[in-house]
Amino acid sequence: MNPSTAPQPAGVTDTGLAQDAAVIALVGVAHLISHFSQLLLAPLFPWLKEAFQVSYTELGFLMTLFFVVSCAVQAAAGFLVDRFGPRPMLFVGLALIGVAAFGYASSTSYAMLALSAVVGGIGNGVFHPVDYTLLNRKINPVRLGHAYSVHGITGSLGWALAPAMLVPITLFASWRVALVCAGVLAWSVLLLVWWQREKLALAPTAPTAAKGRLGVSGAQGTEGDLDFLRIPAVWMCFAFFFFYAMALSIVQAFAPEAARQLHGFPLTQVALCLTLYMVCAAGGMVLGGFLASDPSRCERIVGAGFGIAACVAAAIGFTPVPGAMVPLLFGVMGFAAGIAGPSRDLLVKKSTPENATGRVYGVVYAGLDIGQAVAPLIFGRLMDQGNYRGVWLGLMIVQGILIVSAFRVRRTRRTVLVPA
Numbered sequence: 289m290n291p292s293t294a295p296q297p298a299g300v301t302d303t304g305l306a307q308d309a310a311v312i313a314l315v316g317v318a319h320l321i322s323h324f325s326q327l328l329l330a331p332l333f334p335w336l337k338e339a340f341q342v343s344y345t346e347l348g349f350l351m352t353l354f355f356v357v358s359c360a361v362q363a364a365a366g367f368l369v370d371r372f373g374p375r376p377m378l379f380v381g382l383a384l385i386g387v388a389a390f391g392y393a394s395s396t397s398y399a400m401l402a403l404s405a406v407v408g409g410i411g412n413g414v415f416h417p418v419d420y421t422l423l424n425r426k427i428n429p430v431r432l433g434h435a436y437s438v439h440g441i442t443g444s445l446g447w448a449l450a451p452a453m454l455v456p457i458t459l460f461a462s463w464r465v466a467l468v469c470a471g472v473l474a475w476s477v478l479l480l481v482w483w484q485r486e487k488l489a490l491a492p493t494a495p496t497a498a499k500g501r502l503g504v505s506g507a508q509g510t511e512g513d514l515d516f517l518r519i520p521a522v523w524m525c526f527a528f529f530f531f532y533a534m535a536l537s538i539v540q541a542f543a544p545e546a547a548r549q550l551h552g553f554p555l556t557q558v559a560l561c562l563t564l565y566m567v568c569a570a571g572g573m574v575l576g577g578f579l580a581s582d583p584s585r586c587e588r589i590v591g592a593g594f595g596i597a598a599c600v601a602a603a604i605g606f607t608p609v610p611g612a613m614v615p616l617l618f619g620v621m622g623f624a625a626g627i628a629g630p631s632r633d634l635l636v637k638k639s640t641p642e643n644a645t646g647r648v649y650g651v652v653y654a655g656l657d658i659g660q661a662v663a664p665l666i667f668g669r670l671m672d673q674g675n676y677r678g679v680w681l682g683l684m685i686v687q688g689i690l691i692v693s694a695f696r697v698r699r700t701r702r703t704v705l706v707p708a
Contacts, residue, residue, distance in 0.1 A: 310487045311426050312435050314480075315419050316442035318378055321477050322415040323446030325385040325408050326354070326660070328392060328470055329401075330541045331451035331559055335463045340398050344542075344671045348664030350401055351541060354409040355533075359657030361413025366650020374418040375488045381418070382478035384411030389471030393464045409657075416653035420633075425490060433630055437577025440629035441570040444622075447540065448566030451559040522648060525636050526655040528693040532632070533659025535594075535625075535686045539565060542667045543683060544618070546676040547604055553611030561615045565622035572626025579631065586631035590694040593628030597621045598687040605680025635694065 329336065333347050369377055384407055391404030419439060427435045450470075457466035481488070544561040547553075572593070579589050600621040604614060636652050670678045 305431075307487070308427050308431055308435070310484070311422060312431075312438050314484055314488060315422050315435075316438050317477055318382060318481055319415060319419055319439055320442040320446035320449070321382060321385055321474050322412055323443040324450050324470070325388065325412055325446075325474065327447055327450035327540060328389060328408070328454070328467060329405075331454050331562070332458060332463045332466070333541070333545075334555070335458060336401075339463070340401070342398055343668075345665070345668040346398065348541065348668030350405045351537070351664045352661040353402055354405040354412070355657040355659075355661035357406050357409030358413040359654045359661065361410050362416060362657055363650050363654045365414045366417040366647040369414075369417040369421050369650070370647055373490050374421045375485060375490065377414040378418045378481060378488070379478065381411045381414035382474060382481065384408070386471045386474035386478065387411070389467050389474060393467035393471065413657070416656070417647075417650040420636075420649040422488060422490060433580040433634070434577045436580065436630040436633040437573050440573040440576070440626070440633070444566045444570040444573065444626060444629075448563045448570070452563045455559045522652060524693065524696050525652045527696075528632075528635065528690065529652055529655035530659040531686050531689045531693060533656040534663040535683060535690065537660040537663035538667055538679060538683045538686070539618075539621075541664055542671050542679050543604075546671065546679040547614050547618075549674075549676045550605070550680075551609060551611040551614050553614060557611075557615055561618040564615050564619040567622070568619040569622035569626035569629070572623040573629045576627040576630040579627065580634055586634045587694045589631040590628040590635070591691045593624045593626075593631075594687045594690045594694075596624035598684050598691075600624065601680055601684045601687060605677055605684070632694075 329347070329350055333344065336342070336347060337344070365377055388404045388408030388411060391407060392401060395401045395404060423432065423435045423439065453473075454463070454466040454470065457469055540562060544558040547561060548555065548558055576589065576593075580586060600617055603609060604617050604621075609617065636649065667679055667682060670676075670682070
């Protein structure tokens with residue numbers, strides 16, 4: 289069937305390839321900045337630890353603070369996106385990320401770093417409700433798997449860009465200059481999105497009186513703003529994203545340094561481990577976008593991807609791997625996890641009722657922020673104790689839980705609203 293004539297679900301705009309590509313690109317570059325902002329501090333921990341005379345646990349708490357605030361904002365932002373539209377929220381998010389970066393750069397105390405983390409968390413909190421509302425409502429369904437793939441790829445590239453950009457600038461100049469450059473980048477993307485703002489125009493979602501069946505109880509009635517919270521699959525998705533974020537936080541903040549302590553490779557390769565993980569994750573998402581064209585197999589793809597990633601984690605954490613091989617193994621682990629990315633997003637899409645995209649994604653993706661808030665407290669403590677194998681064991685356990693929870697989402701999924 290020709291994509292231009294394919295039937296469109298309610299609330300989805302029928303657009304051509306050129307328009308879809310423009311929307312995907314703009315959403316993607318904004319998403320890159322969101323993920324970039326999440327790693328403004330972690331690659332600089334060695335320098336910040338010395339500059340502010342703090343422990344890894346205290347530095348990890350800055351990430352916890354960032355993600356706790358982001359979680360609270362994200363859940364609320366979903367309702368605001370549905371009510372006022374995604375575009376204004378996107379502008380606010382990008383602007384605040386730039387403010388946070390400049391705040392980090394000018395900090396003279398730990399308290400100032402913490403305040404900037406709060407600002408950054410507010411900015412980061414809007415992106416998933418904004419992005420998925422734009423993609424789900426503006427992109428032709430036949431291209432939605434590829435849209436998710438690009439969205440995931442740009443996020444991974446944002447994570448990869450942070451250490452690749454900040455560490456060299458820090459070595460050449462200072463960590464303050466590096467963070468100023470990060471703020472300039474965020475505001476440059478804001479100007480780009482503002483310039484192309486008409487392509488992101490989308491009317492707010494009007495409250496509906498659609499009648500349907502709540503999967504949890506079978507009750508009939510009018511859809512309310514909070515009815516989606518009664519869907520078991522929504523909360524299973526929330527749990528999945530909680531553990532997904534824990535695994536990601538371990539890799540981003542602690543696994544490279546833990547691997548260096550275990551295998552004795554140079555400090556300069558720590559950033560390379562993370563960059564290779566993120567770049568290869570982006571490559572995995574390209575393949576994952578094609579695999580996600582069949583939604584019926586998304587749980588199996590997620591299970592296979594994280595199964596391979598867990599095996600690689602076991603090799604790094606518990607076998608005598610040559611130090612030079614460790615960055616390559618990070619790349620393999622990232623590629624395996626990246627394959628699961630688009631199918632991961634389809635788990636949520638298949639559990640989302642019409643006219644509740646912002647709300648569902650706001651709540652479900654709050655699990656990401658909570659997971660990334662909790663993990664630094666646990667694994668930062670392990671790092672301070674010198675328990676580097678414990679960091680890798682924890683990563684393997686979390687990856688195993690992800691495999692189980694993906695299939696639990698499938699079991700608990702229900703159709704929520706059936707249009708009258």
